[in-house]
Amino acid sequence: MPRVVWALLCTLLIAGCASNPEDRPELTEADQYRQAHKSLEKNNFQTAIDDLKELEARFPYGEYAEQAQLDLIYANYQSVDYPATVVAAQRFIRNYPGHPRVDYALYMRGLANFNMEKGLFDNMVTSDKSSRDLQSARDAFQDFKRLVSRFPDSPYAPDARSRMVHIRNQLARQELHVARYYARRGAIIASINRAQYVVKHYEQTPAVPEALAIMAKGYERLGRPELAEKSRQVLALNWPDSPFLGKDQQIRLAWWPNEDNGLLSLLTFDLL
Structure with a gap:
């Protein structure tokens, strides 16, 4: 019986050595x-x-x-x-x-950069990313731009163009987010500058009507009625049914701060 056991152990040891990965022939x-x-x-x-x-x-x-x-x-x-x-x-x-x-x-x-800023729960709930750092989205836009410029007939070009539109809308919304932030804190000139940037650089995005409304309200606050009226006219001419225009075609921004609530808004983080 001991001889049988010893023979079995030797057999297992030899088999183990034969199966050593280092002894296997390398793959081509x-x-x-x-x-x-x-x-x-x-x-x-x-x-x-x-x-x-x-x-x-x-x-x-x-x-x-x-x-x-x-x-x-x-x-x-x-x-x-x-x-x-x-x-x-x-x-x-x-x-x-x-x-x-x-x-x-x-x-x-481009796809990797496009998805880079997604959070853990973004696939389960809809979230507005306009308040985030969108550097990865900007990188994705440049990738897609290079693709459609160099390879306009590529099978990937149509989807790249569609994603570029989406990214531009996101970037425009981010500028609006900053413009609102400045306006609520009384930095009217900075708010106007952000709104002007949207009108100039993102002219074909849905953010333009609100940007024009911000410009109109901002110029009113600064005592520049002629510039305020010009912004209002552009909005009324191009988007007559805009929710930022009342029935009298005057600017309506529900969130726009009153003259005396800037400090209250600052202290309460816009909760009041």
Whole structure:
């Protein structure tokens, strides 16, 4: 009986040594890529990322190097690692500027930046991001702009254009948010400047009517009735049914602070 046990232990030990990963033959470049691609097909994105990085490390100038970098962009995006997606896309664009799929890399970098500022609960509830820092949205806009400028016929161009419109609307709303903030605190000139920026740089966004209303109310507060009337006329001419115009076609801003409530608004954080 001891001999049988000893023989069994020896057999297990030999089998363990034979299965040591260090003793296994290294995969060829093609086999390594096929292994990574199988992980992608099974949606095992983290495993695919590890396999693709190993492929790049072992065969940096191999036959599958370019495709491996493209797959790494996709795998990072699908694993919701947006910063890594941006880095991978940027590296591909830098390494292969003349590659026929540079448009894809630009698009994916834009998508990653577009989603970068999303919070944990943004997919469950609707939230207005206009009060946040929208630097990632600005980066996304530039990515999409480069895409549609360089590759206007790309299959990704229509969606990029649509997202650019969305981003411009967001940026315009952010300017309005700041304009309201300044107006509530009595910084009327700063509020007017922000509203003017919306009218000048975001002229085709839904934020323009309120920006004109802010300008009109601001000029009234500063004692510049001619400028206030000019802003009101532009609003009435282009948006006669605007909610910022009353039945008498005069400016109506429900949130606009009265002369004597600036300090109260400041002390109560606009709660009163």
